[in-house]
Amino acid sequence: RLVLDIGLPLFGPGREALDTWALRRRTKPELAADGILPPIPGVFTDGPAADAILLSHAHMDHTGLLEFTDETVPIYASAGTSKMMLAGGIFAAQTELPRERYRELVATRPVRIGDFVVTPFDVDHSIHGAMALLVEAEGKSLLYSGDLRLHGRRPGKAELLLKSLESRSVDVLLMEGTHFGLPTENPTDELQLENDLVAEIERAPGLALASFSPQNVDRLIGFINAARRTGRLFVADVYTAFVMYLISSQTDVPDPVRDENIRVFYPHAFRRSCERRNRVKIHDQFLPSQIGVDELRADPARYVMLFRPSMLDDDFEGTLPDRCRCLYSYWSGYLDKPDWQKMKRALKEVDGDVVKVHATGHILEEDIVRFVEAVAPGELIPVHTFEPQRFEDHFPNTRVLEDGVPWKLG
Structure with a gap:
């Protein structure tokens, strides 16, 4: 048996956002009792162990339950996912990848796991190292899309995947459908987003604050490029600098120490935890x-700075430089949380503002149709969606499965 991703849910049955920090503090029995931990034998409960857990990428809704799994089961993931989980574990209390269980997946290189042959393919998503997975056994094939999109900086990745499938038949496609049932409030692609950032930074009279996930490498490149194009320096925090260091040799992201247009800010929160969490080497590195x-x-208009709300009190003592502009590049729902409400008040006090500049990390509805038609699977199974029935509007071969109910191919 193979397990494809092992994520912590982000939303409840009523589509309400869950408190993932609170969920991660619960014990395994508590999560099981609340229905968060599915009763999968050999993974979370007693039974024959699975042959492997395959991770498509490092987001918590795909990795967040990993720490509760059988410690004898190997974990397969890309080197990029391994690096993102390392950085997330060190700086953001995210799920870590146990080194003794890790097995590397290399794009387009098949690997045999028990009776299965798994071929991973790079895809474009809002985190470095994301993959789709082709699983073959007994003459049948299943393609798991993972999370992907066609409007990022690297749309060619999906084209390479589709080209590789031209000579193969796909019996089942597990297809993400995040944007079925959700408003597409930000259809902008990443290249246009960079131009939007340039325009907003040029209109910013003071410090430009960049609020985004440092693991979103497309967004990181966009902010760095926008800073350069507007004659500013990009200021990374140590978390962001560490991500840049990890991936600089495999991507267009510069090394934060070697690039004269990059500076590194040391938040008080990092300084406080540095020795206690054995981060001295990382501290000294930058x-x-x-x-x-x-x-x-002293010269706020010279910089574009990675910023999160915790820095407001910790580092700026509750008062930001005059006329700050915060470029907000996350899901808009987070703006309703107390820390962002406080942040907006602080910006208003210094004649600053918040500007939403974002692009979704998930494939858009029209691109889902184009992708599925190109794969031409025998059957289509929706995943990662609130409204799986929406697939039936486009694809008569859609099969909507129920949680916990076995289904056999063939």
Whole structure:
């Protein structure tokens, strides 16, 4: 048996956002009792162990239950996913990848796992290292899309995947459908988003605050490029600098120490935990590029700075530089949370503002149709969606499965 992703749910049955931080503090029995932990034998409960867990990428809704799994089961993932989980574990209390269980997946290189042959393919998503997975056994094939999109900086990845499938038949496609049933409020592609960032930064009279996930490498590149195009320096925090260091040799992201257009800010939260969490080596690594609050306040219009709400009190003592502009590049729902409400008040006090500049990390509805038609699967099974029935509007071969109910191919 293979397990495809092992995520912590982000939403409840009523589509309400769940408190993932609170869920992660619960015990295994508590999660099982609440129905968060599915009773999969050999993974979360007693029974013959699965042959492997395959991770498509490092987002918590695909990895968040990993720590509760059978410790004897190997975990397959890309090197990029391994690096993102390393950074997320160190800096964001996210799920870590146990090194002794890790097996590397390399794009287009088949690997045999028990009776299965798995071929991974790089895809474009809002995190580095994402993959789709082709699983073959007994003359049958299943393609798991993972999370992907066609409007990022690397649309060619999907084209390579589709080209590789031209000579193969896909019996079943497990297809993500995040944008079925959700409004597409940000259909912008990543290249247009960079131009939008340039326009907003040019109109910013003071410090430009960049609020986004450092693991979203497309967005990171967009902010770095926008800073350069507007004659500003990009200021990474240590978390972002560590991500840049990890992936600089495989991507267009610059090394934060070697690039003179990059500076590194050391948040107080990182300084406080540095020795306690054995981060001294990481601390020292970026000191040549260090910048402090005083330097930022002295010439704020010179910088585009990675920022999160916790820095408001911790590092800026509750008062931001005059006329700050915060470029918000996350899901808009987070703006309703108390920390962002406080942040908006702080910006208003200094004649600043928040501007939403975002592009979705998930495939758009029209691109889902195009992708599925190109794969031409025998059957289509919707996953990662609130409204799986919407697939039936486009594809008569859709099969909507119920949670926990076995289904056999063939």
